[in-house]
Amino acid sequence: AQTVTQSQPEMSVQEAETVTLSCTYDTSESDYYLFWYKQPPSRQMILVIRQEAYKQQNATENRFSVNFQKAAKSFSLKISDSQLGDAAMYFCAYRSGYGGATNKLIFGTGTLLAVQP
């Protein structure tokens, strides 16, 4: 069975600084997708960034980028130029690439990010 581990329950960053959130996963599959979701206090789950395992290039979305190390099964999220609105719980998630949309998301335990003004 696949597992997702986030070893940092809480992180803090100064506004305008850079922070990296860690995520590791375990799988025997070769085809899969990895995601970072953000959940602010409003509790809505917002997709931050997505990475396909078959792509070597790290995904980037504006101030958000990932460091995907497939051999190490590591998928960290870097937030550059942190803003107050980035404060939220961040979840790393895994989805198998087999079976298409029928596969569930497996979530890590989350990292609560605080942004200090």
Place this chain on the structure above:
Amino acid sequence: SAVISQKPSRDICQRGTSLTIQCQVDSQVTMMFWYRQQPGQSLTLIATANQGSEATYESGFVIDKFPISRPNLTFSTLTVSNMSPEDSSIYLCSVVWADRPNQPQHFGDGTRLSIL
């Protein structure tokens, strides 16, 4: 992008009662999922709502406790039956669109449920 509406957004219920949560999408979707997020915890999949057939439940979740309906491609309900304080959680629906099966799941705003 499409809109996913969940109702109610929150409720406080007495133990032993049941509550039905609705998830409405403004476009047809391939799959609808129901997740539970217990206080301070991560999300756990309850079941996949299948259109026109019985839902597929994950280990630890049973139909008698969490009956699910999905009468069409845009609507699903989750009922939390015979509630106890341990059912106090956020319940979220998520969807994948019919014409974008390999795209990420998108989530509704969730229902915060408290049982007294």
